[in-house]
Amino acid sequence: MTLSQIARMRVYNQCLNYDKFKKPEDVVKYMVAMQAQEYSYAKWAIGLRMLSPTDKAVEKAVNAGAILRTHVLRPTWHFVLPQDIRWLLALTAPRIDAGNATMYKQQEVDSAIFNKSHNILAKAMEGGKQLTRKTITELLNSAGIATNDLRLTILLMKAELDQLICSGAREGKQFTYALLDERAPITPVIDRDEAVARLVLAYFSSRGPATVNDFVHWSGLTVADAKAGIKINKDSLTNITAEGKTYWMHADANPDIAIKSASCLLPVYDELIIAYKNREAIIPAKYLDKTGDVTFFPAVMINNQVIGNWSRTVGKNNIDIEIKPYGNLNKAQTKAIETASQRFKKFNGLL
Incomplete structure (x- = not known):
């Protein structure tokens, strides 16, 4: 992969x-x-x-x-x-x-x-x-x-x-x-092993493919916890190898379904960014020096790749969005950003 x-x-x-x-x-x-x-x-x-x-x-x-x-x-x-x-x-x-x-x-x-x-x-x-x-x-x-x-x-x-x-x-x-x-309702107490297993399965199901180190970075738990959780969930998880690294995901995940690209204005600390220690999959190689900007500022994602940052100024009846691309934008990228911006404004009740 x-x-x-x-x-x-x-x-x-x-x-x-x-x-x-x-x-x-x-x-x-x-x-x-x-x-x-x-x-x-x-x-x-x-x-x-x-x-x-x-x-x-x-x-x-x-x-x-x-x-x-x-x-x-x-x-x-x-x-x-x-x-x-x-x-x-x-x-x-x-x-x-x-x-x-x-x-x-x-x-x-x-x-x-x-x-x-x-x-x-x-x-x-x-x-x-x-x-x-x-x-x-x-x-x-x-x-x-x-x-x-x-x-x-x-x-x-x-x-x-x-x-x-x-x-x-x-x-x-x-x-x-x-x-x-x-x-919050009082819920049944579960032992630590069950809690680890539950969190591991939820993480790799919703954020896979991801590595053990990605899980550790996101959860604050240990490598031993991650491996124990994977072992408990061995029938529900599967792994693939890419560039020498092992990535885990839910066993039912179907790569053939995930064919549609996404373009959107990602908020700062969105899970697509913050949930992984290594972000090379979504940051083009030529922009890897921008990893800090991707982590700590809202990011523009076009076709599953981060190509810039954005900011917004909120007025009484409008929101001004400023795009800060890392390189030159083509017409298709500009159009995708316009659509993404409209979606953000609609979310805020301005369309």
Whole structure:
């Protein structure tokens, strides 16, 4: 299998070249977890994989709690479903916590401070109360807990990792936090091996073909975890070799179906980019020096290949989109970008 075929399969398995899902939560269910660090762009990442996407529909799902936003997998924001959040946290929070240890020490927070903060948050949010960061800051400060520098972020992330709080509905443009027990159903506890197997199967089904190192990069787990999960799922996964590397995908994946190319404006941190350690399949060789731009800025993808970056300026009644190509564009590429731009504007209710 060639790199271009791998790109085509990834685009297909990530549902970027055909519209499959009707509801925002259906997308997140299939993807299991989607990076949601940049919120407005993260909503667009969901929209790209929907039949008739609108920003309002995704916002409504988040506000209603059909989709939750929390720190999981790696120490950054992700969209997950209420029914998945507990086993995902149980699996990945210990490694995030361990990775944060140095930051805890630098900010002089310990178990006593965490416990005190947790108790304050639990009492203040009890009964369905959803609090903004401003309100939480005032509560903690009044109790003698400093929130300067990174301390507030650390205290809130720790409460998320300990399965105390998660995202609430937005209050205007402000994010809120709510008690996890009041936002997500209690689900059966599964052992770690089952959780690893579940995450491995979901990853390679929705993002394959991908390597073991890609999974490790995305999940924050270990190579040993990846190999154990593949072994458990040996009847559901298959592998192929390309340029000396082994790529895994669902056994039912059919390369002959994934023949349609995709052209779209990818949001920053889209799963098509962030879910892989090696991005050579979607970045043309002549643009590999642009890997940093592809990773940290919204990317223009034409025919399954990233050929530039883009940015948007949002006005009251319009969105101006600026395309920043890495090279000269031909007429077909220009037309594809115009179509992709119209799709983004329609998602935002401007067409």
